[in-house]
Amino acid sequence: MTQRTPRPGEVDAAVADQSFAIALMQHLVVPTFVLDADGKVSIWNRACERLTGVPASEVLGTHDHGFAFYDDPRPCLADLIAQGRTAEIEGFYAAYDIDSSSQLGFHVENWCRMPRAGTRLYLAVDAGPIYDEAGHLVAVVETLRDMTVQKEAQIQLEQLASKDSLTGLANRRAFDERLAAEWRRCQRGGQMLSIIMMDVDHFKAYNDTYGHPQGDACLRSVASVLAGVAARTGDLAARYGGEEFVVVLPGTNAAGARVVAERIRTAISALNIPHVRSSVAEHVTVSLGTASADPSKLAANALLMAADQALYSAKSAGRNRVKTASDLVSGA
Numbered sequence: 001m002t003q004r005t006p007r008p009g010e011v012d013a014a015v016a017d018q019s020f021a022i023a024l025m026q027h028l029v030v031p032t033f034v035l036d037a038d039g040k041v042s043i044w045n046r047a048c049e050r051l052t053g054v055p056a057s058e059v060l061g062t063h064d065h066g067f068a069f070y071d072d073p074r075p076c077l078a079d080l081i082a083q084g085r086t087a088e089i090e091g092f093y094a095a096y097d098i099d100s101s102s103q104l105g106f107h108v109e110n111w112c113r114m115p116r117a118g119t120r121l122y123l124a125v126d127a128g129p130i131y132d133e134a135g136h137l138v139a140v141v142e143t144l145r146d147m148t149v150q151k152e153a154q155i156q157l158e159q160l161a162s163k164d165s166l167t168g169l170a171n172r173r174a175f176d177e178r179l180a181a182e183w184r185r186c187q188r189g190g191q192m193l194s195i196i197m198m199d200v201d202h203f204k205a206y207n208d209t210y211g212h213p214q215g216d217a218c219l220r221s222v223a224s225v226l227a228g229v230a231a232r233t234g235d236l237a238a239r240y241g242g243e244e245f246v247v248v249l250p251g252t253n254a255a256g257a258r259v260v261a262e263r264i265r266t267a268i269s270a271l272n273i274p275h276v277r278s279s280v281a282e283h284v285t286v287s288l289g290t291a292s293a294d295p296s297k298l299a300a301n302a303l304l305m306a307a308d309q310a311l312y313s314a315k316s317a318g319r320n321r322v323k324t325a326s327d328l329v330s331g332a
């Protein structure tokens with residue numbers, strides 16, 4: 001089928017439509033830019049100038065708009081669409097909503113450095129291609145939304161939800177998540193993983209003698225020792241509940257776990273927090289149980305239970321000591 005040549009009146013109408021569209025985009029409060037089929041910037045609206053600090057005059061007719069968002073050279077979402085590289089989108093963004101990606105467009109989210117504006121923003125980005133009647137790409141439209149405030153609030157909420165409010169250590173939920181992740185990592189890397197369970201000795205008597213607020217202060221001091229000792233990358237100390245704490249030590253064998261547990265026990269003794277009703281010492285002491293495993297040979301729950309049993313054994317043996325799960329197995 002041959003294509004009909006547009007009549008002069010129709011050309012005028014098309015040009016008027018285009019100028020209207022450009023004027024409309026200029027007034028949109030949503031930061032928007034448009035690339036032509038060659039990937040050159042054809043529209044860069046005022047809201048986009050405000051967001052990026054880059055005037056339209058600097059980028060119109062060029063391919064050089066990426067510097068408005070990033071320090072390093074890399075494509076924007078619209079570039080990837082214009083260049084037919086949509087399969088690569090996922091690798092370039094912090095969040096990629098696969099479900100929303102359709103013939104109409106793509107949605108991604110990313111932290112952007114915005115070098116010219118001197119800000120670091122979390123942007124939600126939507127971009128989609130525009131085709132002519134013959135199905136040829138004529139433009140790609142990209143719109144941007146500043147989601148920094150919402151993202152930061154979400155991060156803060158997540159951090160709050162994963163922390164124990166009394167001690168500031170990770171809570172049990174965060175511990176379970178970390179343990180599962182480290183378990184998989186050690187499984188892949190063929191490494192040992194250790195767990196230490198710890199409980200404050202005669203803490204009920206401590207509370208009864210010194211009062212609950214003083215008991216809370218004691219737990220905070222104990223927690224800060226744990227945080228300081230379990231400080232290697234991947235280590236995590238958490239409050240497991242009440243006066244019970246847990247530490248995960250990825251890439252650490254039984255001997256290593258014992259050294260760390262002994263270090264914790266000594267450091268807490270050295271705090272010298274008076275405890276006149278303890279049968280063990282004149283100050284606050286702790287009992288600890290350690291368990292170590294090759295994650296490809298055991299389930300995480302079994303290791304937790306073994307560490308708990310070792311802790312129970314340390315309590316029964318007189319408190320203020322470290323027992324390891326292998327002690328139980330070998331009867332030592």
Ligand SMILES: Nc1nc2c(ncn2[C@@H]2O[C@H](COP(=O)(O)OP(=O)(O)OP(=O)(O)O)[C@@H](O)[C@H]2O)c(=O)[nH]1
Nearest residue numbers: 199200201202203204205207212215216242243315
């Ligand atoms: N102050 C304070 N006390 C807590 C908190 N959570 C749990 N406890 C107390 O910790 C005490 C734990 O007591 P028990 O489980 O009997 O253990 P214990 O007295 O330490 O005895 P052993 O573990 O056998 O040495 C209870 O009195 C709880 O009320 C807390 O957040 N703050």
